[in-house]
Amino acid sequence: MKKVAILGSTGSIGTQTIDVIRNNEDLELVAVSAGSNIRMLEEQIREFHPVLAAVWEEEKAKELRLLVADVIPECRIVSGMEGLLELATLEESDILITAIVGMIGIKPTIAAIEAGKDIGLANKETLVTAGHIIMPLAAEKKVSILPVDSEHSAIFQCLNGERDNRIHKLLLTASGGPFRGKTRQELENVTVEMALKHPNWAMGQKITIDSASMVNKGLEVIEAKWLFHVDPSQIEVVVQPQSIIHSMVEFEDGAVIAQLGTPDMRLPIQYALYYPDRVYLNGERLDFSKLTEITFEKPDLNTFLGLQYAYEAIGTGGSMPTVLNAANEFAVSKFLHRNISFLEIYDIIRFCMDEHRLISNPTVEEILETEHWVYETIERRWKTCGIHS
């Protein structure tokens, strides 16, 4: 029996992880958590009887206690960062699925590694900003960081059995998102609704916007650098609009190994939970008698500046990936609240990267201070320039 704790169990990755657990008797859900969606947490607690539930807001935690106390008294309900840390280090768990969104995942992920838990890593923002701390720590504590992001899971699968064979190149595939092929001018007036319409994947709002701006692919380049110990110059982004090839590895002899499948996040989630085993997954399969084409394009780096900025940030290193990520988190939230236009996401990232004074090897505290600096810098700029309310 493998015991699973989920950081962010009510989101897109969280609920799909629960689906995998529901369909496999040898997986047990021991802890759930959410920002504020206590209705869904209540359902999850009633169905799975976990020992712990963490809710970010204490008020909501109180409400949830009232909702479940009489039926499931054995489930402890905690709140705030302390609650997330308790969930991450829970004695009863074997693996933590980090399905939370944003840099808030840094501390719980590090705490889980310190406590010897394996990590099923979906929360890429954590690796983007703190990869230099997390990867050595995981090696020291002998815990596995198992990628859940579909591209990284694909690469992980392609590397199976290759032992010491050197990677020549990683070919990270991208769908291109809803705005593939558009010019910068055409992106000027795109709306939140248009950006949220991803052609192939149904995901949380933040990553869906990141996919439209291709900042997501930029974050994934940085994520891949840390997971697979390659230089960013060895990572090539290939647009593969049908999302059938989930990524590829080219070896020294020129052989390219790819992983293919229908776009279904349950596969990488399940692979992380069962690695190195494969178990049956009840889902749509690729049908090669119906598949008409798998096509490729070069990404348009001049229009989708997110990818270009990410290569620049990881090239600079230190605290720069944190600046890229924090500025993006802030900008995406403003875009979703309709306070800025789509292209201003890039302007905000650019502005912060230009203003930043680099910290070469930031500690966790310095990473979080940098996040704070980014937020303050953007707010100050807005107030003085009066661009937006």
Ligand code: NAD
């Ligand atoms: P989502 O918005 O659907 O879900 C986020 C989850 O985090 C929710 O359960 C929410 O309640 C929880 N959460 C947010 N703030 C919290 C807080 N302060 N305290 C406790 N819980 C909090 O997001 P998602 O699409 O599932 O993405 C999660 C992560 O996985 C992101 O880092 C994303 O980049 C990555 N990812 C997602 C997909 C996908 O298909 N959705 C694919 C690859 C990678």
Ligand code: MG
């Ligand atoms: Mg991905």
